[in-house]
Amino acid sequence: ETGVTQSPxxxxxxxxxxxxxxxxxxxxxxxxxWYQQALGQGPQFIFQYYREEENGRGNFPPRFSGLQFPNYSxxxxxxxxxxxxSALYLCASSLGGERYTFGSGTRLTVV
Amino acid sequence: xxxxxxPISMDSYEGQEVNITCSHNNIATNDYITWYQQFPSQGPxxxxxxxxxxxxxxxxxxxxxxxxKSSTLSLPRVSLSDTxxxxxxxxxxxxxYQLIWxxxxxxxxxx
Numbered sequence: 001e002t003g004v005t006q007s008p009x010x011x012x013x014x015x016x017x018x019x020x021x022x023x024x025x026x027x028x029x030x031x032x033x034w035y036q037q038a039l040g041q042g043p044q045f046i047f048q049y050y051r052e053e054e055n056g057r058g059n060f061p062p063r064f065s066g067l068q069f070p071n072y073s074x075x076x077x078x079x080x081x082x083x084x085x086s087a088l089y090l091c092a093s094s095l096g097g098e099r100y101t102f103g104s105g106t107r108l109t110v111v
Numbered sequence: 112x113x114x115x116x117x118p119i120s121m122d123s124y125e126g127q128e129v130n131i132t133c134s135h136n137n138i139a140t141n142d143y144i145t146w147y148q149q150f151p152s153q154g155p156x157x158x159x160x161x162x163x164x165x166x167x168x169x170x171x172x173x174x175x176x177x178x179x180k181s182s183t184l185s186l187p188r189v190s191l192s193d194t195x196x197x198x199x200x201x202x203x204x205x206x207x208y209q210l211i212w213x214x215x216x217x218x219x220x221x222x
Contacts, residue, residue, distance in 0.1 A: 004154070035212075042198055042212030043155065090154045099145075102154025 002027055004103035006091050012109045013081050021076040021106045023091030032074040033100065034066060035090040043090055049074055078108075086110045115199045120217040129186045131216050133199030136180050141203040144175060144182045149196045149215070158197075159184070194220045 005024040013019050025032050031050045035043035045058035049068035063079040072093070078085055086109050092100035116134040123129045135144070143162050147155035159166055161173040161182070172185040186193060196215040 040214070042214050044212065045210070088152070092154065099157050099160065102156065104153050107152070 004091055004093050004101050006089075006103035006106050008106060009104070010107045010109075012111060015081055015083060015110055017081050018077065018079045019081060019108065021078075021089050021091075021108070023074045023076070023093075023103060025072045025074065025091075025093030026101045029093035029095050029101070030072055031094045032068055032072065033092045033094075034074070034076045035092065036060075036085075037088040037090055037105070039087075046076070081110045083110050114211060115201055115213055117197075117199050117213065117216045119214065120219070122219050122221060123189055124221050125190055126188055129189050129193070129218065129220075131184045131186075131197055131199075131218065132181060133184070134181045135199070135201045138179050138201050139203070142201050143203070144173065144179075145200045145202070145210075146171070146173065146184045147198045147200065149198065155198060189218075189220050191220050191222060194218060 004026050007022045011019060023032060033048040034046040036046055037043040046060050046064055047054055047066055048056040049066060052068045065077045066075060068074045076089060088105040088107050090102055090105045092102045094100045117131060121131060143160055145160040146158040148158050149155040159168055159171045159173045161175055163175050163179060166173045174183045184197060196217050198212055198215040200210045202210040
């Protein structure tokens with residue numbers, strides 16, 4: 001079985017730009033969550049999708065948005081990038097919300 | 112949402128048993144205790160989950176006292192490759208996305 005795959009692995013963007021990060025969930029998993037992890041801190045929950053519907057959101061502004069597709073893959077979109085958005089973005093998938101499997105993340109640097 | 116407290120860092124030596132304790136005084140009836148391991152520039156990896164008493168798998172044991180206000184992750188005979196950050200999480204598996212991640216415990220194994 002394949003794990004969670006995220007792309008790209010690294011990305012550099014300029015402040016004010018928009019970015020799209022992608023995630024392929026583990027085979028058989030129908031739930032995808034996205035996290036932001038700043039250096040030296042634990043992951044912070046951004047939002048979760050279950051069967052293409054957002055069913056949970058953390059304390060992030062609306063410029064953080066997402067999608068889940070019929071094959072359960074997912075995208076995280078961030079508009080109007082700020083310097084503080086520089087972080088490791090993690091995608092995690094699960095079957096019904098239990099025992100998440102994480103990808104290796106996308107390292108986003110905003111300059 | 113239950114919060115957890117765990118040591119910021121710990122040191123040990125190869126071949127030793129390592130115990131990391133997590134305090135969760137406000138744990139709710141439906142909450143489970145889950146531990147994840149994270150290596151640098153990788154996503155967290157599920158280690159073990161339990162509700163009460165003792166749980167053991169191929170990599171670790173989890174000890175939970177009767178009052179469930181704390182838990183101890185036990186790693187038998189650690190090796191250098193066990194150097195990582197360990198996160199203790201408390202939450203209802205039915206709504207796992209609501210888990211709050213702290214900064215974790217940075218475990219350093221020395222030769």
